[in-house]
Each structure stands twice: as C-alpha cells, then as structure tokens.
Amino acid sequence: MSARPEPRLDLGDIQGTVLRPRPAVCQGVYLLYRIDDAAAARRALREVLPAVTSATHMDEPRPFTFNIVFTYTGLAALGVPEESLESFPQEFRYGMAARKDVLGDVGASDPAQWVDPMGTGQVHIGVVVIAREAGGLAEPLAIAAGLAGVSQLYRCDVYIPPGGREHFGFLEGIGGPYVLGSGIEALPGQDPVMPGEFILGYEDESGQVPAMPYPEILGRNGTFLAFRQVATDVAGFRRYVKEQARSPEDEELLAAKIVGRWRSGAPLALAPERDDPELGADPHRNNDFAYRDDDPDGRRVPRGAHIRRVNPRDSLTGSIVDAKIHRMVRRGALYGPLLPEGQIEDDGAERGLIFIFMGASLVRQFEFIHQAWINNGDFVELGDETDPLVSIHDGPATFTIPGKPVRRRLAGLPDFVTIRGGEYCFMPGLEALAWLAADRP
Ligand code: HEM
Numbered sequence: 001m002s003a004r005p006e007p008r009l010d011l012g013d014i015q016g017t018v019l020r021p022r023p024a025v026c027q028g029v030y031l032l033y034r035i036d037d038a039a040a041a042r043r044a045l046r047e048v049l050p051a052v053t054s055a056t057h058m059d060e061p062r063p064f065t066f067n068i069v070f071t072y073t074g075l076a077a078l079g080v081p082e083e084s085l086e087s088f089p090q091e092f093r094y095g096m097a098a099r100k101d102v103l104g105d106v107g108a109s110d111p112a113q114w115v116d117p118m119g120t121g122q123v124h125i126g127v128v129v130i131a132r133e134a135g136g137l138a139e140p141l142a143i144a145a146g147l148a149g150v151s152q153l154y155r156c157d158v159y160i161p162p163g164g165r166e167h168f169g170f171l172e173g174i175g176g177p178y179v180l181g182s183g184i185e186a187l188p189g190q191d192p193v194m195p196g197e198f199i200l201g202y203e204d205e206s207g208q209v210p211a212m213p214y215p216e217i218l219g220r221n222g223t224f225l226a227f228r229q230v231a232t233d234v235a236g237f238r239r240y241v242k243e244q245a246r247s248p249e250d251e252e253l254l255a256a257k258i259v260g261r262w263r264s265g266a267p268l269a270l271a272p273e274r275d276d277p278e279l280g281a282d283p284h285r286n287n288d289f290a291y292r293d294d295d296p297d298g299r300r301v302p303r304g305a306h307i308r309r310v311n312p313r314d315s316l317t318g319s320i321v322d323a324k325i326h327r328m329v330r331r332g333a334l335y336g337p338l339l340p341e342g343q344i345e346d347d348g349a350e351r352g353l354i355f356i357f358m359g360a361s362l363v364r365q366f367e368f369i370h371q372a373w374i375n376n377g378d379f380v381e382l383g384d385e386t387d388p389l390v391s392i393h394d395g396p397a398t399f400t401i402p403g404k405p406v407r408r409r410l411a412g413l414p415d416f417v418t419i420r421g422g423e424y425c426f427m428p429g430l431e432a433l434a435w436l437a438a439d440r441p
Helices: 038-051 072-077 090-094 097-103 134-145 234-244 248-259 306-310 363-374 430-437
Strands: 026-035 064-070 125-131 150-160 223-232 329-335 352-359 397-401 408-413 417-427
Touching (some): 026 072, 026 134, 072 417, 090 097, 097 417, 234 248, 352 417
Antiparallel strands (some): 064 417, 150 329
C-alpha cells in the first residue's frame, strides 16, 4: 500500500460514477440524446442539476445514481463558446468513430456498421442511471424525462446479475486502480494512482496538473469517458474452447488462459492449476498479485491473456510505474439476455456489455491500451498476436499459451466480440454543469 499522503479531492463537485463503485447487483439505463433547442436544453439542465449524483458519502447506499455527459458536438450544440471548444483535446473533438484506425474498429466493428445514432455526430448528451433494483429506476428515468429541447435517440437497459458474471461467464469488475484521495478503502493488489490520472485539476503520476479545458470552471473535476457497446458471441466462445480442449477440465483451463482468471474470478497467477472459487470471491485476495518475479514467462498467466495485456502490472519494467499512466476507471454492465448455461448454439439474441472507461486522457489511456496492448503483440514479443478475448482481428488469429514441456498454440481464433458503437464524452464536475446550463449573453 502507498505511503504517499492522500490528496484532497473535491468529492462534492465530482460526478459519482468516476469514484463510486456500482452496487454488486444492479439495473441501469443508458440514454443518448440530440439537442434540438439549446436554450430549452440549458433551462432543463438547470432543473436536472440537483439530481446529479456526486462522489460524496460514498459509503451511504443511495436509491439510485444519475450522471450526465456530453460529446464534443453536444458541447457545441449547447452553445459553448468557440475558444472553450478549441481548448478540448483533439481526439475528443474528433470523436470515437473518427479514431477507428487507432482503436482497430474494422470489419463488422467499423463505425459504418454501428447502431444508430452512435458515430453519426447526432449524439450530444448521455445519461446513465443505476439502481439496485428495476423498481428503483422509475425516479431517475422521470428526472431524465425532464430534459427538454432534446430528442432521445437511444436507450439501452443494462444489469449486473446476481453473481456478478459477464456473458462469457467470468466474474467482472475486479481489477481497477485505487484512486488516491477517493476515500474508499484500497484493496490488496490495487495500485494507488494519483487522482490527476482520472480527474482534471489534480496532480497526476508525473507530479503535474495536466492541461484542462478552458475556462477552469468547465474543466475542473471533469473526466473524459469512452462509452462503448460491445456485443459478445457467447455461443461462439463456448464452441471454440470446446473444440480446442482435450477434456471438460481443459475447456475451463483454456477459457481461463484466454482471460487470465478462472470464471470464478480466481486469478491464474494465484491458482494456476485449478479454480479456487473461494479465492475468486474474496476481494482481499483475488487481485493481490504481480507478474515479473512470479510468472515472468507467462506459464501461469500467458503474456497475451486479456488481463495481462490490458494491465501488465509490473511485467514491463519491474515496477508498476509504467502501467500506472495507462490505467482507467472501468465500469461494465450487461445488456441482452444471458445464454442458458451449456448452450453452444446461438439463439440469435444480441447480448454484450456497455462499458464506460474514464480517465484524464483518452489518448494515453483508452486509445493507448487498444493500440499498444490489445491490438499489438510486440510489447510481449508475440508479433502479430492480439488480445484473444477482445481484439477485432477480422479473420482467424492465434493465441500462445506458454507451458512446460511444450507451449500450446490455439489457432483459428475467431472474433468473440463486435463493437456495436461508442462515443467519446466529457463528464463535467457539478459546478461545470451549472456553467454549461447557464444562459450566456
Ligand atoms: C466484451 C469485452 C470485454 C470483456 C468480456 C472483458 C472481460 C474482462 C474480465 C472477465 C476481466 C477480469 C475480471 C476483472 O478484473 O474485472 C477483465 C479485466 C479487465 N479488462 Fe476487460 N473485458 C472486455 C473488454 C475490455 C476492454 C475493451 C478493455 C480496455 C479498453 C478492458 C480492460 C480491462 C481491464 C483494465 C481489466 C483489469 C485488468 C487487471 O487489472 O488485472 N476490457 N475484463
């Protein structure tokens, strides 16, 4: 654990989603809007503002959370002055669809194939509401319905089921940084990271306060957010591991090697031979590992496995410093029905995850992770191998599993996910929201 002094964060001004973990089981709705009448939208925002959830009193359970974000075209449509718009980073101004080459969104994941209206420039405002139960959504949805001067273009209902497993069957939401100053207890193995890596207006890992959008009131306590709808081919995943496996036990092992954890959440780093559901369910133990000394060549967690790529921990440099500047706050929730256990034929229903990835720099965090780690094998000496779970390779790929006496190489790996859409957003602090909602001369 860090000996660094805890920075003070203005929790009352930061939107809750950045620092507040979601309830282990919950229901939620993502809504996307277009602004048709800026003055009416600003007026309505002023009404909605008191309902926006901040990061204060995080230990107190709340009936629901309500958070709000804007795309670049949304800030422009709302009437944000030009000098302010120009002060936003370029990748945010371009938007996610325009960054398809950096993100590797090709083939069926190309923005041209995305679910309307994502990637069209029509998305201006995003709202996310989360409640413990479906019944708890009525109130925040009624608040969202109070937004005026806008048209709702998209709604996606999401959930985290009892047990917390995503569609492929793995416990989700374990690995994540500990944001210094957040006031939440750090769990063993969570790397403490300076708040400026995630929230604007604070020191980051370099000891600097990164540049903020202008004016300061607009930037401070804000964060950039990548919204991503990812469909999962669950039947395809099950069929593939079954075909490749030598036995039912081997099937589980192969699935675990692809992710880096067993389905229970137990990390291969600590349970290399067989699953350990108790370990998987114990937040005080299930993330407490590193790679460099215990597993340098990936015999436990393959160096190309999903979790080792997206957070190489100490394996790149012998310390976690390098990985730390590429961390994000990640929140995922499921959409679509679960495929019944054991079913290996597709039922035609779309299912997947809606992710939000938050951080101070889309380029250094979300985009870097895609370009340098998910879609690239060089950093782990794996040539053109890519992330076996989440990369879009648009054609069969391979995955190497180091082992003794011989390694295994899985061939003919299909895409298990398809990007259905996404948007780059800015999640302002609460004072910034009031600034955005104010009428300008
Ligand atoms: C449908 C797509 C995806 C699925 C099913 C998925 C699944 C998982 C699972 C099962 C874990 C292990 C449990 C945990 O630590 O929470 C995990 C960890 C993680 N995933 Fe993904 N993931 C997906 C996409 C992505 C993408 C696109 C990124 C990055 C942009 C990403 C970043 C991470 C990170 C940072 C971790 C934590 C790693 C660690 O700290 O050890 N995931 N994911």
